[in-house]
Amino acid sequence: MIAETICSAVSAAGLGIAAITAYRKRFLAATRIAAYSLVPLGLVLTGAVEWAVDTAFSFTAWIGFGLLGGAWLLLLATRAVERRSGTTRKERKAAKAAQREAVAPAASAPSLGAGARPTARPAAKPKGSATTDDFSDIEAILKKHGI
Known part of the structure; x- marks a missing residue:
């Protein structure tokens, strides 16, 4: 009132x-x-x-709010314990490993259609020229920007 x-x-x-x-x-x-x-x-x-x-x-309403708060705290505590326990880490690692093994190894390679012709591969370069090619690319980029 x-x-x-x-x-x-x-x-x-x-x-x-x-x-x-x-x-x-x-x-x-x-x-x-x-x-x-x-x-x-x-x-x-x-x-x-x-x-x-x-x-x-209402006293019963406050008891209900207290029970809801207690349930919430229990849920938070179980999640914290689950994160710190070693068994779930092992299960996560096993699930990740199983996920990696499930993917076909050739799935990431692009497939060629029936009418596509394979392109000729460039000749293999000596190992020493790989580092000079990397630096020549960097030099070309720097020259392009005027540095």
Whole structure:
């Protein structure tokens, strides 16, 4: 009963402030204030305030909230223990290894269609020229950018 009275008083005060704001020719702000001040009155008329007050002062509701919090803490604790245990790490490693083995080794190589002709491979270069080719590519890039 007292919560409904407080909400009604807050709504009346808000509508008064909205009227003063509208008198000062600030209609957009007055409309916004009026909208906010009607919310508590709407909550009273829908019965939400009565339900909230009954829940807030109900001993069984607080026991229910305590049980929900305890269940949440138990779930968090089991997840923390599961992350730290060695058995799940082994299971994860085994699952990753099985996943790698399941993929066909030739699956990553591009397949050639029936009408495609294989291109000629370039001649193998000596091992010493591989490092010079790498540096020549870098030099070409630097020259291109004027460095």
